[in-house]
Amino acid sequence: xxxxxxxxxxxxxxxxxxxxxxxxxxxxxxxxxxxxxxxxxxxxxxxxxxxxxxxxxxxxxxxxxxxxxxxxxxxxxxxxxxxxxxxxxxxxxxxxxxxxxxxxxxxxxxxxxxxxxxxxxxxxxxxxxxxxxxxxxxxxxxxxxxxxxxxxxxxxxxxxxxxxxxxxxxxxxxxxxxxxxxxxxxxxxxxxxxxxxxxxxxxxxxxxxxxxxxxxxxxxxxxxxxxxxxxxxxxxxxxxxxxxxxxxxxxxxxxxxxxxxxxxxxxxx
Numbered sequence: 303x304x305x306x307x308x309x310x311x312x313x314x315x316x317x318x319x320x321x322x323x324x325x326x327x328x329x330x331x332x333x334x335x336x337x338x339x340x341x342x343x344x345x346x347x348x349x350x351x352x353x354x355x356x357x358x359x360x361x362x363x364x365x366x367x368x369x370x371x372x373x374x375x376x377x378x379x380x381x382x383x384x385x386x387x388x389x390x391x392x393x394x395x396x397x398x399x400x401x402x403x404x405x406x407x408x409x410x411x412x413x414x415x416x417x418x419x420x421x422x423x424x425x426x427x428x429x430x431x432x433x434x435x436x437x438x439x440x441x442x443x444x445x446x447x448x449x450x451x452x453x454x455x456x457x458x459x460x461x462x463x464x465x466x467x468x469x470x471x472x473x474x475x476x477x478x479x480x481x482x483x484x485x486x487x488x489x490x491x492x493x494x495x496x497x498x499x500x501x502x503x504x505x506x507x508x509x510x511x512x513x514x515x516x517x518x519x520x521x522x523x524x525x526x527x528x529x530x531x532x533x534x535x536x537x538x539x540x541x542x543x544x545x546x547x548x549x550x551x552x553x554x555x556x557x558x559x560x561x562x563x564x565x566x567x568x569x570x571x
Contacts, residue, residue, distance in 0.1 A: 303512050304405060309338045310346040311512060317358075318509045324362055329355050388526060395522040395534040402519045403541060411517045412545035414499045418473035420446045422459065422498075425476070426483035432532060433477040436539045440475075442561060443547045443554055452485045460496055472498045479505040479523060479535065490514040503538055505530075 303311055316336045317324060332355065333340045344354070352358045402408060415421055421440065425433025430451075437449040450459050474493040478486045487510050490500050500515040502508070511518040519542075521534040547554040565571065 303509065303518070304407070304516075306346070306349075309336075309342045310349070312336045312338060313343055313346050315509050315513075318507075321362060325359055327355065391525040392527075392531060392533055395525050395531065396537050398522055399534065399538055399541065402521075402538065403545075407517050408519070408545065411501050411519070411542065412549060414473055414501065414517065415440070415475070415542070415546045416444065416549045417471065418446075418499065419470045420448070421473045421475060422448055422450050422493075423475045423477070424450050424452065424489060426478055426486060427481075429477050429479055429532065429535065432536060432539065433475075435536075436475070436477065436543065439540075439543050440546065442558060443543060444557070452489055457489070457492065460492070472496070473501065474498045475501045475503070476511075477503045477535070477539070478508070479530070479532070480507055482508070482510070487511075487514065503535065503542070505535070 303314065306314060313332065313336045316332070320335075327335070329340050329343050333343045336343075347354060347358060350358075352361070421444070423433050423437035423440070425431075425436075434449050437447055441447040448459065450457060472493075474490065476486060476490055490502070490511070491514060493500050494514060499517070501517045501519075502511040502515060503519050503521070504511060505523040506520045507523075508518065508520065519538060521538045523530040523532070523534065525531045525534070
């Protein structure tokens with residue numbers, strides 16, 4: 303998505319959201335449905351490596367066939383994948399994160415999370431714990447970081463007068479993967495309406511987040527394991543935390559030194 307133009311992104315989102323009916327579409331109907339020119343549709347298909355919509359349809363049919371046997375394929379992977387192959391696949395996914403970190407939006411994200419007056423973090427379903435862990439770790443690097451749960455608190459943290467603090471800059475970090483939570487996009491939309499900066503850390507299939515923010519970062523989840531991997535997502539969040547700390551190393555070090563003094567008094571370790 304980051305490499306596509308605005309018009310191309312509209313077409314890509316339409317294809318992803320309407321995969322079941324793409325078989326009935328033509329280049330002209332796809333252009334009409336997305337309100338772009340047929341030339342733009344052709345340009346996108348060519349950019350994606352297809353010679354036309356017919357070739358795209360053929361590829362989607364092949365993917366459907368793969369999906370039909372996915373469960374047995376998962377079992378086969380358990381029997382056939384060697385440990386070294388799995389480790390190599392996971393390692394490749396982590397190495398690919400360099401592409402995300404090379405984007406200008408990565409630096410923008412780090413500055414945003416460093417300079418915001420308050421940072422709110424949320425995550426859903428199986429990655430809620432991942433989001434909570436990121437909130438705690440970011441809270442070591444800077445203050446005023448809070449995990450919020452839409453189910454349990456209903457975003458009461460954003461109600462007046464808290465959001466009426468003069469000139470306050472707020473940021474929301476959202477972590478989500480397929481199957482995306484219903485409230486994920488709604489939460490981002492509410493945050494934007496309230497003037498928050500929004501950052502999304504997600505998997506490689508997310509196509510809705512760009513409607514809310516350009517600070518969207520992807521971690522590969524399909525690495526050949528029995529279940530989709532979250533290791534790369536965790537690495538991405540660790541790199542993000544490091545990027546925030548890097549902006550002012552002395553300030554980050556001073557904060558962690560002060561924290562160690564407090565924990566000594568608590569005698570926790």
